[in-house]
Amino acid sequence: MIDLLTTHYNYVASILLFGIGLYVVMGSRNLVKKIIGMNIFQVGIFLFFVTTGYVDGGAPPVVGHGEEAFVSPLPHVLILTAIVVGVSLTAVALALVIRIYDGYGSLDEDVIKEVQVDD
Template sequence: MIDLLTTHYNYIASILLVGIGLYVVMGSPNLVRKVIGMNIFQVGIFLFFVTTGYVDGGVPPIVGHSEGPIVSPLPHVLILTAIVVGVSLTAVALALIVRIYNGYGSLDEDVIKEVQVDD
């Protein structure tokens, strides 16, 4: 069991990050904290994909490097794209949160629901 923890610590870290992010998104009524939890969740997914793309003793897929296993660049390229999408999503979410705060005067979900019911 200890050997499993020392050799696969990246997987454990990614599971912890996904769990923490999911807990923050589901448990916090504050909208900014939900965005932060979503970013923590994304980082856990990014770490998982980069970890699965690792090949021990692998070489880059360049012509002329044929000694040993070749590492696929696809997971890393997908994660670069996902990082750009995640930053854009965070920017849009924070812009919407600013508009919600200007309209309702609060970032708490329960207060916003009460104000909507009163209107």
């Protein structure tokens, strides 16, 4: 069991990042902390996809490299796209948080719900 954890530490790290991100998103009442938790969860997903795309002793998929095992470029391309989408999503979420703070005067979910009920 210990040998499995030491050889596949990337999977362990991605599972830890999943757990930490999910805990922060589910357990926090502050909207900025939820955005940070979402970003931690995204990093766990990125690490998982890059790790699954790794081929031990693999060569780049270029003509003329012989009969070696080739590495698929698809996971890396998907992660590059996901990073761009993640940064854009974070920017939009932070802009919405600023508007929510201007409108309600708080970033706590409970306070925002109380203000909505009072209106």
